[in-house]
Amino acid sequence: MKVLLDLQYLNVATTGIKTYMMELAHAARTYPHPEIEWIFSHDPEKQSADQSFKNPQSKVQRLNYHLDYFKWKEFQLPDMVKKHQPDVLICPDFVSPAASLPCRRLTVIHDAFFWQMPQNYPKWWRTYFLRLIKKGLKENTEIITTTEYSRKSLYKYLKKIYPMTVIHQAPKKLSEGIDAIFLENHGLEKQRYFLHIGTFDKRKNLPLLVHAFADFLKETNSDFKLVLAGGAGQSVQMNDKPLVDSLLAELQLQDKVILPGYISDLQVRTLYKGAFAYAFPSENEGFGIPIVEAMSFGVPVIHADQPALMEVAGGAGLAVQTGDQLDLKEKMILLSSEKKRVAAMIKNGLEQSKKFSAKNFIEGFHQVILKN
Structure with missing residues (x-):
């Protein structure tokens, strides 16, 4: 054949x-x-x-x-x-x-x-x-x-x-090793940041994530950061990068939300290895490969209850109502305060990722x- x-x-x-x-x-x-x-x-x-x-x-x-x-x-x-x-x-x-x-x-x-x-x-x-x-x-x-x-x-x-x-x-097989200088250059500490990797397409709901993260910081008074790695949306119609930039200025989050742009495979691996949790509030996905990637690195995933993401996560993630800023903020607080839940999600996520x-x-x- x-x-x-x-x-x-x-x-x-x-x-x-x-x-x-x-x-x-x-x-x-x-x-x-x-x-x-x-x-x-x-x-x-x-x-x-x-x-x-x-x-x-x-x-x-x-x-x-x-x-x-x-x-x-x-x-x-x-x-x-x-x-x-x-x-x-x-x-x-x-x-x-x-x-x-x-x-x-x-x-x-x-x-x-x-x-x-x-x-x-x-x-x-x-x-x-x-x-x-x-x-x-x-x-x-x-x-x-x-x-x-x-x-x-x-x-x-x-x-x-x-x-x-x-x-x-x-998922893509990422090369071994980490780029420790990358974290240092962006003021990132291991287990002290939420992560999102992908373009700034409108369907990704990244402005919603920024708002939820701002509310999270206000309620917890924590030193967490948020990393949004990736480039602009794929067209003018799809691109939320300018809106995110203006939000960071309006909310005075420039030192709390890190935008490293497009990054290498080694830097992707580094971010996954050091992340506290992965946040994926997208309103529409055909698959959602970052869920599998994050879980394979032992990173808990908070994701929208969009059907494809629910299917890929297989119950191993923490689902939030799509488009609900309050629910997203509360789930971020929940993870940051419940170590047993985090440990269980890591274990279940590692098992789920093996299916892919x-x-x-x-x-x-x-x-x-x-x-x-």
């Missing part, structure tokens, strides 16, 4: 989809199956390091990327299918070629955000991208998604019912690939 894995999108992917694609490629190499021959469209490391289209600074650069992506999906990838004659084509970035192909397709649609949250995307781009997705849902298409919540959401918005399988992904291994991830694909 020959399987072609499309990795072209790694040249621009920066967040969850990048992790998904890289870990899928690594797992395919690490856990080979005797009946499956993998063909990668690109070397994952080289394609991920390609800077040709990353961080476009002008409309011309963005247009050039979209043209390159369209050319790949609609012409070059079908040519590669003709050349290698795979039995299965896997497209892990929502879009499969519109052309008819002589093989099965596994198209990964990670979430239903484009349908659920149209206000977060430029109208022209959303219309164009949804059209690409729908045109690629051709004959012999099966959809892979990340959680039961995403599966149910997609069935709601797709006009046609496609075979759909939930495969839980694996690279081996389980690739075996989910093996089962779908070989079922026919």
Whole structure:
């Protein structure tokens, strides 16, 4: 059984989809199956390091990327299918070629955000991208998604019912070691900060987290800090970074809320190793990989009761009502005052995180690939 894995999108992917694609490629190499021959469209490391289209600074650069992506999906990838004659084509970035192909397709649609949250995307781009997705849902298409919540959401918005399988992904394997100077440079002490890692997209509810943290400090008079690591939202419509910046000035929290920006894998590992708890108030997620990452490092997780996060946490986290600032503040206080609860959450979280291994991830694909 020959399987072609499309990795072209790694040249621009920066967040969850990048992790998904890289870990899928690594797992395919690490856990080979005797009946499956993998063909990668690109070397994952080289394609991920390609800077040709990353961080476009002008409309011309963005247009050039979209043209390159369209050319790949609609012409070059079908040519590669003709050349290698795979039995299965896997497209892990929502879009499969519109052309008819002589093989099965596994198209990964990670979430239903484009349908659920149209206000977060430029109208022209959303219309164009949804059209690409729908045109690629051709004959012999099966959809892979990340959680039961995403599966149910997609069935709601797709006009046609496609075979759909939930495969839980694996977190990124972070390099060993820590960067102790990083904590020192930001005035951080181990076990004395709450953590969030990710973009400042509006759906992440980071202004709510800042407000809840300010209330937490007032009630506890503690020396805790809050770390919000990551870059701006992925579009003007989606970006809450300016609002967070203004909130920090208004609430005089500049020395209490640390914004280190994009950070290295070693710094990510360092922050997880030293965090007291992870705070994840997002109003909408397709999966929520930071929950798994935090739990695997023995960090208790406070998360919104959004369905995907509840599914991934599996009861090992501390759920708060989505969008409820008071509830979030109270749960932060609860964790800071109950050592037995923290110890139990750490234990349960470590067990829950084991379910999301690279081996389980690739075996989910093996089962779908070989079922026919």
